[in-house]
Amino acid sequence: MIGIEAIGTYLPMGRVDNTTRLDFFGIDKKFLEEKTGMLKVAIKSPNEETSDLCVQAYSNLRELIEFNSSHIDCIIVCTQNPDSYGLPHTSAVVHGKLKLNDHCSAFDISLGCSGFVYGLSIIQSFMQFNDFRKGILFTADPYSKVIDPNDKNVSLLFGDGATATLLGDDAEWTAGKFLLGTRGTGNDAIRIRDEDRILEMNGRSVLSFSVTTVPDNINEMLIKNDTDINEVDCFVLHQGSRYIIKLLTENLGVSSDKVLFCAEDYGNTVSSSIPMILKRLDQKYKKVVIAGFGVGLSWGSTILTKNIRD
């Protein structure tokens, strides 16, 4: 059964310290700590491209687990901020930089904060149908390319980062059934403006959508997987903000120590937020719900079960 073997991650060294911007944005430290939750956001250097972030995450993956790169059958890059204008596809650029074999297929998927969950479902299905043994799902969505640093709705939240998830049949984590959704009528809640190619977000719409749709999605997904919510050890939810995590915890009716918030020092890394946490998850957790939600509006969840490996 194809599943997650290992996760490599990359956070650029650069940080924007949000505690130095309180007066500029007219907020207090309590709001920053308790509501947005991102004390710092990671920022890539101007000459780092999206594909470079992927390559760095891949390097980290190679440090964690041995595998022969010539045995990689496919790579997928999940991004909405590709290299240049997305042509050629960033996965092809990554394929070239990693000098992967010609038999390794490569394509991009365009999704935001739901991207890791969707991507996991896509790559597993793609690998199983094509009888592939090894594949890598990259997530890299450097919003610093499209953020107005003076817009507090987004500037205080989003950070740059990338992950590389190795999929294969010696899996540490196996995913259950996925439950995915879209509400296209809300597509303007998070978007790039045509006129200046800058990101804008309706915080109220995103908050309302997140705290109502995601708990229902998770509860339905658990029914689909014949799992009681009390059997879940831990919830790794997209790190939209500390406040969203708090409201989701309340609406799910679970203990707050089961729902992680880990983005204080690097921010909301979009589709990378879930694998960033999965990588450093405590070994004691055996059943973990993952749920991504955002741009689209799009959402998805599944349950990961830890396998005992030799």
Added chain:
Amino acid sequence: MQVTAEEIRKIISSSKIIPDPSKISDDTNLHEIGIDSLDIFTLYLKIEEHFNIKIPDDDVDRLTDINLIVTYINSKL
């Protein structure tokens, strides 16, 4: 059936955005007692769910106290 200030207080209470809504008067500006923008969004979400109405973004900024909220909702029902 008219909405009352007490009903709104109950919704504020269930929103957990301030410790004791009974202590705020009907004309107290919610922003001035430290309720921030995200708490306000949560409150309006609860009101929308409770009364099955939609409060457009353009209306949110002017609903700054309980009196204004009560009048607004009654005009929508």
